[in-house]
Amino acid sequence: MVSLGPAKPTFYCVINKNKNANLTHGLNPSQRGTHGRPQPLALRHEALPACSGESRESPPHRSLLHLQPFRPPPLQSTCSKFIIVQVLCLSSCKFIRMSILNKRKKPEPKPGGGGLVESDRVVLNVIKSKKEMAIWTRDLKKETNLPDPIINKCLKNLQALGLIKEVAHVQMKGRKHYIAAEFEPSKEITGGSWYVDGNLDTAFIDQLKDLCLKIIRKLKVATADGVYDFFKTNRLTNTDCTSQQISEILRSMVLDNMIIDVTSTGLGEYHSIPIGKLCYRCPPAGDLSQGPITGAMVSIPCGVCPRIRQCTPDGLISPSTCVYYTKWLDF
Amino acid sequence: MVSPHGIKLAVHLISTYFGDLVSKVCECLLRKGTLSLAQVIRYTELGKQKVSDALLVLIQHNCAQSFTIQQPGGFGEAPKIVTQYMALHDNIIHHMRFPKFLAIVSDEFGQECMEIFEGLLQHGRLSLNQILDRHKDKHRAIVTSGENSTAANVVHENFNKLAQARYIERCHAHEPFLAPEEGDTPAKKRTARSKMGDVPQTLEARALAAAAPMESIRFLVEADTWSNATLDDDSKKNHTTEIVGEKRKQDCLEPIPNKEILWRVNFEEFVRLLRHKCCVSHVTTRMDNVVGIVLSAIFDASRREETKVKMENTVPLPMNTIFEEAMKSEEGRSLTLERVRASLVQLGCELPTLGIDETYSVDLKKIIDQAQAQEVESIVLKKYGREAYRIFRLLSESERLYETDKISSTTFVEKKDALKILFQLWKDDFLHMERLGNEAQKSDILLWKLNKRSLWEQILDDMYHAALNLKLRLVHELEQAKVILRVLKGKTLGDEVLQKRKRVGDKWKVLESSLMILDDAIMLFHDF
Numbered sequence: 114m115v116s117l118g119p120a121k122p123t124f125y126c127v128i129n130k131n132k133n134a135n136l137t138h139g140l141n142p143s144q145r146g147t148h149g150r151p152q153p154l155a156l157r158h159e160a161l162p163a164c165s166g167e168s169r170e171s172p173p174h175r176s177l178l179h180l181q182p183f184r185p186p187p188l189q190s191t192c193s194k195f196i197i198v199q200v201l202c203l204s205s206c207k208f209i210r211m212s213i214l215n216k217r218k219k220p221e222p223k224p225g226g227g228g229l230v231e232s233d234r235v236v237l238n239v240i241k242s243k244k245e246m247a248i249w250t251r252d253l254k255k256e257t258n259l260p261d262p263i264i265n266k267c268l269k270n271l272q273a274l275g276l277i278k279e280v281a282h283v284q285m286k287g288r289k290h291y292i293a294a295e296f297e298p299s300k301e302i303t304g305g306s307w308y309v310d311g312n313l314d315t316a317f318i319d320q321l322k323d324l325c326l327k328i329i330r331k332l333k334v335a336t337a338d339g340v341y342d343f344f345k346t347n348r349l350t351n352t353d354c355t356s357q358q359i360s361e362i363l364r365s366m367v368l369d370n371m372i373i374d375v376t377s378t379g380l381g382e383y384h385s386i387p388i389g390k391l392c393y394r395c396p397p398a399g400d401l402s403q404g405p406i407t408g409a410m411v412s413i414p415c416g417v418c419p420r421i422r423q424c425t426p427d428g429l430i431s432p433s434t435c436v437y438y439t440k441w442l443d444f
Numbered sequence: 445m446v447s448p449h450g451i452k453l454a455v456h457l458i459s460t461y462f463g464d465l466v467s468k469v470c471e472c473l474l475r476k477g478t479l480s481l482a483q484v485i486r487y488t489e490l491g492k493q494k495v496s497d498a499l500l501v502l503i504q505h506n507c508a509q510s511f512t513i514q515q516p517g518g519f520g521e522a523p524k525i526v527t528q529y530m531a532l533h534d535n536i537i538h539h540m541r542f543p544k545f546l547a548i549v550s551d552e553f554g555q556e557c558m559e560i561f562e563g564l565l566q567h568g569r570l571s572l573n574q575i576l577d578r579h580k581d582k583h584r585a586i587v588t589s590g591e592n593s594t595a596a597n598v599v600h601e602n603f604n605k606l607a608q609a610r611y612i613e614r615c616h617a618h619e620p621f622l623a624p625e626e627g628d629t630p631a632k633k634r635t636a637r638s639k640m641g642d643v644p645q646t647l648e649a650r651a652l653a654a655a656a657p658m659e660s661i662r663f664l665v666e667a668d669t670w671s672n673a674t675l676d677d678d679s680k681k682n683h684t685t686e687i688v689g690e691k692r693k694q695d696c697l698e699p700i701p702n703k704e705i706l707w708r709v710n711f712e713e714f715v716r717l718l719r720h721k722c723c724v725s726h727v728t729t730r731m732d733n734v735v736g737i738v739l740s741a742i743f744d745a746s747r748r749e750e751t752k753v754k755m756e757n758t759v760p761l762p763m764n765t766i767f768e769e770a771m772k773s774e775e776g777r778s779l780t781l782e783r784v785r786a787s788l789v790q791l792g793c794e795l796p797t798l799g800i801d802e803t804y805s806v807d808l809k810k811i812i813d814q815a816q817a818q819e820v821e822s823i824v825l826k827k828y829g830r831e832a833y834r835i836f837r838l839l840s841e842s843e844r845l846y847e848t849d850k851i852s853s854t855t856f857v858e859k860k861d862a863l864k865i866l867f868q869l870w871k872d873d874f875l876h877m878e879r880l881g882n883e884a885q886k887s888d889i890l891l892w893k894l895n896k897r898s899l900w901e902q903i904l905d906d907m908y909h910a911a912l913n914l915k916l917r918l919v920h921e922l923e924q925a926k927v928i929l930r931v932l933k934g935k936t937l938g939d940e941v942l943q944k945r946k947r948v949g950d951k952w953k954v955l956e957s958s959l960m961i962l963d964d965a966i967m968l969f970h971d972f
Contacts, residue, residue, distance in 0.1 A: 305853065307853075307856065312858075313856065313857075313858050315856075318856055361854075364854065365834065365854070365855060365856050368834045368837045368838050368854075368855060369830070369833075369834055370837070373730075375790075378786065378789045378790070378795075380782075380785075380786045380789065381786055396730070397729075397730070397731060397732045408818075408819060408822030408823065408826070409819065409907075409961045409962045409964060409965035410819065410822070410823050410903075410906070410907060410910060410962065410965060411822050411823055411825075411826040411827075412958060412961065413910055413914065413958050413962065415906070415909065415910035415913050415914075416823055416826070416827075416906075416910060417823065417826045417827045421906060421909060421910075424909070424913065426912075426916055431916075432912075432913035432914075432916040432917040432920065433916060433917065433920035435913075435917070438913075438917050442917075442921070442951045442954065442955075444947070444950060
């Protein structure tokens with residue numbers, strides 16, 4: 114926390130700058146001597162409400178961080194004391210005038226985080242620390258220990274500066290997640306290559322499935338690599354597909370019974386494929402995806418009846434009073 | 445252990461064929477297991493005569509088996525010999541398949557053989573003489589006395605054909621005695637190894653094994669013929685005057701002086717045949733015709749060598765035998781050796797590295813498993829939709845636990861939808877779910893698994909339930925039609941009435957054919 118660097122809350126900078134201009138000839142408080150008196154500190158306390166309302170809302174640790182010891186050089190005589198009082202009076206007037214100006218004119222944050230306020234910086238650091246895993250706003254609040262309005266403001270600022278971005282979490286769509294601009298969200302967040310904005314890209318998947326089916330029909334028997342090579346050589350899609358993606362598509366097509374997976378025998382149609390290698394082909398009886406023709410149970414109402422467990426010969430639901438049967442036998 | 449709806453269906457079948465009394469006794473045996481006569485009387489609360497009559501009917505029709513065991517007597521009493529009765533659930537359900545069995549015999553051997561076979565199905569068990577008498581009764585009007593001997597020869601010949609094809613067999617022993625097992629005697633302690641090594645056979649299985657005729661005489665007709673030949677003409681005449689049913693009763697109740705050999709239908713052979721057909725049909729659909737031809741050829745070539753119905757692998761056969769058998773069929777004539785070999789590889793056979801001893805054995809269990817999975821998948825597809833079908837197929841590939849995220853990503857189903865589907869399948873007992881606590885995410889990880897064994901049992905029970913429902917609906921429809929027909933009796937039939945009749949006929953056809961198809965699926969899950 115101490116290593117925040119040169120950027121400090123604006124109002125403190127203003128105060129110090131003004132006071133330093135008169136009292137310490139532009140030296141930073143940290144650069145001044147170790148002897149100190151309580152007067153300047155009292156002055157600072159008087160000046161604080163005029164600087165900004167934000168300062169009172171700042172958490173104690175932040176105040177501690179910025180209330181650097183302010184120790185003016187030791188005074189030698191009463192004359193010099195008088196001069197100093199005059200100077201201070203003048204300077205305080207000037208300070209008030211300038212602080213009003215400063216309040217109106219908010220300093221523009223510089224790109225790269227140079228002009229960020231402290232809370233922005235804290236929030237940004239926490240977000241950055243999560244790298245490609247992104248962070249949920251609730252977790253951000255816990256980690257930074259900042260109130261909601263400040264966090265929201267910070268997030269807005271940081272987003273406006275292009276330092277962070279919002280990402281959709283594939284599994285928790287209702288929760289806002291933020292990630293630093295320099296990172297790409299991880300697979301856990303996006304759901305992998307098949308997801309766009311947290312939603313499954315079904316159109317793309319279906320398109321790939323169709324293409325794969327056409328390729329397998331054309332090639333008759335093909336391995337996953339064979340299908341991928343076909344894709345590459347013929348440039349069938351605008352988007353780039355990886356070999357892994359093609360394998361995943363083929364696997365899902367097997368589960369869909371659109372194609373079947375077989376092991377190459379090296380004979381006949383498999384002559385170009387090494388023996389024992391997994392390859393894909395279309396089912397001989399055409400598209401099996403509509404389910405087996407011989408499904409005995411599905412051809413009768415009881416096979417898919419949602420009330421089969423409640424059905425008894427003499428019960429309220431029975432085969433003689435069954436509406437599904439009546440509908441089925443209505444010809 | 446028979447499933448609840450399996451018992452209900454069996455009881456319904458017995459009730460339809462033999463009446464309520466017999467079905468009550470049968471239900472008692474199916475639900476309570478093996479019982480003595482006294483126990484059956486106690487449980488059914490029926491009279492002794494009625495119970496024994498019902499048991500005799502069940503035994504006559506091969507739906508029950510009796511056997512005697514030795515039970516220890518009371519204090520100071522000698523051990524008692526008690527007759528026990530057990531219901532044969534499989535045989536009861538086979539009654540539903542009689543039209544299929546008849547069609548097989550009719551296709552293979554023609555009408556005359558079918559008549560003999562039909563007699564055996566109707567009466568449960570018959571001797572050769574009874575079959576001859578039945579034939580005479582049936583063809584009395586057509587056949588003159590001079591042609592009697594020729595007709596008898598033809599019947600005998602046909603009977604021989606059926607026995608050779610193993611479609612009929614000698615009946616099991618009526619009341620085999622089961623000696624106490626070695627383990628029962630306290631003097632001889634079983635070693636730990638013997639306890640672990642062999643699974644103890646159930647009493648019922650031991651009784652069936654003891655009752656079964658020796659394999660060498662199971663299909664032997666000669667001995668029967670010779671013994672029958674010694675019978676006097678008088679006894680033959682006596683038999684002809686009696687009604688078959690009456691005589692059957694006498695056979696059961698009274699000891700037969702010249703013990704005739706009784707024959708019955710060999711259900712096992714039909715189940716085997718239908719299992720072969722199912723396998724061939726499955727590989728033909730899944731692969732191609734040639735594979736079906738080759739598998740069929742393997743079955744034909746090894747038909748005699750199969751020792752049990754549920755053979756996991758076919759009998760190993762040399763390449764030449766398979767090829768020759770395949771060439772016998774019309775479709776297989778154009779096949780080359782290389783094509784047959786490729787088909788065998790498609791069936792999962794491994795090519796031998798050395799070409800000297802080229803024998804092949806096909807994994808039938810795998811084919812049956814695939815066919816069963818296909819049936820269940822079709823239910824999932826129709827009931828829960830395409831995405832559920834994909835998820836189910838993923839889980840059925842390997843019976844292990846899958847995480848929801850993994851399922852969702854592999855099947856391309858949104859996690860929310862996947863979770864919904866999985867919960868639905870779990871609710872209907874299709875899946876097993878396990879929760880895994882996750883402290884970091886403060887939420888449970890859900891793992892899903894398909895337990896094939898329990899699911900398959902449940903599906904079979906549902907199938908029995910569906911079959912019972914089809915039967916009951918058929919009864920209901922006919923009952924409704926009866927009312928319509930009774931009203932219209934004696935009147936001229938108008939177009940409207942004819943149309944109604946046609947509609948009833950159509951309904952009957954649909955229900956019956958659906959039952960036959962469903963029965964194939966029941967056999968797939970239970971008998972294959």
